[in-house]
Amino acid sequence: xxxxxxxxxxxxxxxxxxxxxxxxxxxxxxxxxxxxxxxxxxxxxxxxxxxxxxxxxxxxxxxxxxxxxxxxxxxxxxxxxxxxxxxxxxxxxxxxxxxxxxxxxxxxxxxxxxxxxxxxxxxxxxxxxxxxxxxxxxxxxxxxxxxxxxxxxxxxxxxxxxxxxxxxxxxxxxxxxxxxxxxxxxxxxxxxxxxxxxxxxxxxxxxxxxxxxxxxxxxxxxxxxxxxxxxxxxxxxxxxxxxxxxxxxxxxxxxxxxxxxxxxxxxxxxxxxxxxxxxxxxxxxxxxxxxxxxxxxxxxxxxxxxxxxxxxxxxxxxxxxxxxxxxxxxxxxxxxxxxxxxxx
Numbered sequence: 001x002x003x004x005x006x007x008x009x010x011x012x013x014x015x016x017x018x019x020x021x022x023x024x025x026x027x028x029x030x031x032x033x034x035x036x037x038x039x040x041x042x043x044x045x046x047x048x049x050x051x052x053x054x055x056x057x058x059x060x061x062x063x064x065x066x067x068x069x070x071x072x073x074x075x076x077x078x079x080x081x082x083x084x085x086x087x088x089x090x091x092x093x094x095x096x097x098x099x100x101x102x103x104x105x106x107x108x109x110x111x112x113x114x115x116x117x118x119x120x121x122x123x124x125x126x127x128x129x130x131x132x133x134x135x136x137x138x139x140x141x142x143x144x145x146x147x148x149x150x151x152x153x154x155x156x157x158x159x160x161x162x163x164x165x166x167x168x169x170x171x172x173x174x175x176x177x178x179x180x181x182x183x184x185x186x187x188x189x190x191x192x193x194x195x196x197x198x199x200x201x202x203x204x205x206x207x208x209x210x211x212x213x214x215x216x217x218x219x220x221x222x223x224x225x226x227x228x229x230x231x232x233x234x235x236x237x238x239x240x241x242x243x244x245x246x247x248x249x250x251x252x253x254x255x256x257x258x259x260x261x262x263x264x265x266x267x268x269x270x271x272x273x274x275x276x277x278x279x280x281x282x283x284x285x286x287x288x289x290x291x292x293x294x295x296x297x298x299x300x301x302x303x304x305x306x307x308x309x310x311x312x313x314x315x316x317x318x319x320x321x322x323x324x325x326x327x328x329x330x331x332x333x334x335x336x337x338x339x340x341x342x343x344x
Contacts, residue, residue: 010056058085080120159193266295292335
């Protein structure tokens with residue numbers, strides 16, 4: 001049973017073209033051919049027809065194999081491209097293959113032509129199948145990214161609903177301490193909502209840029225507690241490093257608790273002060289988070305590892321979750337330094 005073969009033959013010699021076709025028609029192929037010998041004719045053929053194979057003479061008065069190969073590559077088509085020549089040196093043949101030709105045949109050795117065509121057509125099928133698989137994988141990945149974005153978006157919305165419910169409920173609370181507890185819980189939820197909002201907006205759905213997340217988180221705390229720069233100066237030094245979701249959530253909550261503690265307690269007897277937040281990655285795959293203030297400081301006998309403060313209990317628990325360590329420096333106010341590994 002013959003196999004249909006659509007051949008674009010780039011050849012200026014009708015005699016050589018007939019000799020080549022004679023060899024092909026003795027084989028299993030039923031050849032449909034168009035012969036061209038200029039760039040304009042080849043371009044028109046590529047744009048108006050569908051081809052299985054291109055066979056190209058190495059050198060023609062108005063055209064060359066390298067020019068024809070460049071024309072094919074510019075078209076974006078992936079077709080087997082075989083060069084034929086009466087005399088072609090080894091260096092020229094190697095250069096042609098490096099440029100993208102699939103094979104070369106000497107005109108005096110057309111016995112190699114049919115096996116070369118069979119091989120190149122088979123490899124073209126393999127390349128086509130691979131592209132189809134890659135396109136399917138790409139489409140599947142894009143679909144999963146859309147779904148994951150939607151999940152982050154919905155999680156963010158759900159957190160915001162919970163925050164709104166707490167806000168509504170707080171209108172019925174008369175006790176100031178209970179009201180403050182509600183407000184703190186609301187801030188924790190908003191910190192996680194902000195994280196999912198950043199992930200929804202990010203190109204990388206698995207990691208979050210600390211330089212985009214942490215400043216917004218701290219600024220929202222200042223806004224929530226109606227703190228102005230004239231009262232408390234905020235300084236940030238956040239490197240543009242990326243955190244996984246598993247690390248970003250506890251890290252964000254730790255920052256939320258420590259900055260909140262500074263806002264509530266560090267400047268109770270001062271008219272002004274400053275809060276500093278730094279985040280960086282050091283060379284041995286560790287992250288370092290520093291939250292400090294120049295406020296009144298903690299009492300010397302205060303043990304932050306054993307305290308009734310829910311906020312500091314959370315900081316200790318979340319640091320353990322990150323498999324990290326926490327250090328307290330009281331020399332210039334209060335400074336918490338938390339170190340944890342990049343992968344937890």
